[in-house]
Amino acid sequence: MTETSSNGGATGAVTETDAVIIGAGPCGLFAVFELGLLDISCAVIDILDRPGGQCAELYPEKPIYDIPGYPEISGQGLVDRLMEQIAPFHPTFHLSQMVQSLERLPGGTFRLTTDMDETFVAKVVVIAAGGGSFQPKRPPVPGIEAYEDTSVFYAVRKMEAFRDHDLLIVGGGDSALDWTLNLQPIARSLTLVHRREEFRAAPDSVNKMRALLDAGDIDFRLGQVSELRGDNGQLTGAVIKGKDGSQTEVACTRMLPFFGLTMKLGPVADWGLNLDHNLIPVDTEKFETSERGIYAIGDINTYPGKIKLILCGFHEAALMSQDAVKIVYPDKKVVFQYTTSSSSLQKKLGVI
Amino acid sequence: MAKITYVDASGQRYDVDAENGTTVMENAIREGVPGIEAECGGACACATCHVYVDEAFMPVVGEPEPMEEDMLDFAFDVRPTSRLSCQIRVSDDLDGLTVTVPERQG
Numbered sequence: 001m002t003e004t005s006s007n008g009g010a011t012g013a014v015t016e017t018d019a020v021i022i023g024a025g026p027c028g029l030f031a032v033f034e035l036g037l038l039d040i041s042c043a044v045i046d047i048l049d050r051p052g053g054q055c056a057e058l059y060p061e062k063p064i065y066d067i068p069g070y071p072e073i074s075g076q077g078l079v080d081r082l083m084e085q086i087a088p089f090h091p092t093f094h095l096s097q098m099v100q101s102l103e104r105l106p107g108g109t110f111r112l113t114t115d116m117d118e119t120f121v122a123k124v125v126v127i128a129a130g131g132g133s134f135q136p137k138r139p140p141v142p143g144i145e146a147y148e149d150t151s152v153f154y155a156v157r158k159m160e161a162f163r164d165h166d167l168l169i170v171g172g173g174d175s176a177l178d179w180t181l182n183l184q185p186i187a188r189s190l191t192l193v194h195r196r197e198e199f200r201a202a203p204d205s206v207n208k209m210r211a212l213l214d215a216g217d218i219d220f221r222l223g224q225v226s227e228l229r230g231d232n233g234q235l236t237g238a239v240i241k242g243k244d245g246s247q248t249e250v251a252c253t254r255m256l257p258f259f260g261l262t263m264k265l266g267p268v269a270d271w272g273l274n275l276d277h278n279l280i281p282v283d284t285e286k287f288e289t290s291e292r293g294i295y296a297i298g299d300i301n302t303y304p305g306k307i308k309l310i311l312c313g314f315h316e317a318a319l320m321s322q323d324a325v326k327i328v329y330p331d332k333k334v335v336f337q338y339t340t341s342s343s344s345l346q347k348k349l350g351v352i
Numbered sequence: 353m354a355k356i357t358y359v360d361a362s363g364q365r366y367d368v369d370a371e372n373g374t375t376v377m378e379n380a381i382r383e384g385v386p387g388i389e390a391e392c393g394g395a396c397a398c399a400t401c402h403v404y405v406d407e408a409f410m411p412v413v414g415e416p417e418p419m420e421e422d423m424l425d426f427a428f429d430v431r432p433t434s435r436l437s438c439q440i441r442v443s444d445d446l447d448g449l450t451v452t453v454p455e456r457q458g
Contacts, residue, residue: 172425
């Protein structure tokens, strides 16, 4: 299974492929299978650091009861089986990045670029982006927007940027604790804020954090951030509201809130496609968008009668592929075949 | 069956007849109560169906399980009466329950 998950090229890399699939959720993964049967090669891009989309991020352990043939299967279980199923087609995975631009080149192919500066040139594009890209949640602290990217950061790209700062880290999960442990040695001071005494981060991280606390190397405040202080995007302090309603101010120059992820449509809105309430309208014959050669399948599309079920996305992937092959192989006569009986399909699957 | 009242952030009230075994979140979505987003569909995986339970009902509704408590870390303005409505199952005991929707879900 891991052989298929090579993590793409480096920054600046250019990948040429038949199809780019945006989104590595179940529908995007199954599209690799349906396209693969038609000899269409795929590069799969996802903002998360692993395949699976919502199944992997939101409910890896929750049982799903409406996948045909599986009376019960977990989100991660389904992703694992899909990865196994598409392995014969050797898709390339380009993870932890978001497609930023999508444009049609003069020859009719598409060029896509990601926020990691990877470029893709493809004959068809399949948008299987579900609810959009997972992005960090913004805490509803009044005026926090004014400090974003200057004093408030939702991820650590370069640790050096936090050297000699008074850091405020908010949250109780692995991200909050990992960065507390990693940034403490270079920060001028570090205060961790969490709304309760219990942490859901790995026990080892929690123990290490408590040791730092006992040694007086970090400070801990029980509560929630209710207000930020500062000017022109330069943070000087944060007000912490305790459970009892008390308010105390903590001096800080950088804040890192870790409140999990939420789904946002993101740059899809800027690609010139027709949209309807943040969904992409498609036809139900080919699941094509308003642009020839750009398809949308799964939760992100809409059409009369649409329901957001994984199994519906699988069906959409199959019909989409039958049209995509006409663009990828314009001169080829496509004969519909069954995997149960076609020796040519079975060869592709590596079973004969 | 239980009658449940949802109060949205603007103070608007929604009375719903909820069937036993359903969740407080499901009934809010069916009724279209503003502010209950339930992004993950009820998997206790997102904290966007956060509500405040009427204090008088707290002993009946009960405290969150550890998994829900973990997820509440992602909710905002969490209070002692905070619960994720997808984790509250309706029973006759909840008849007359009022829950209030926070100003925002995140």
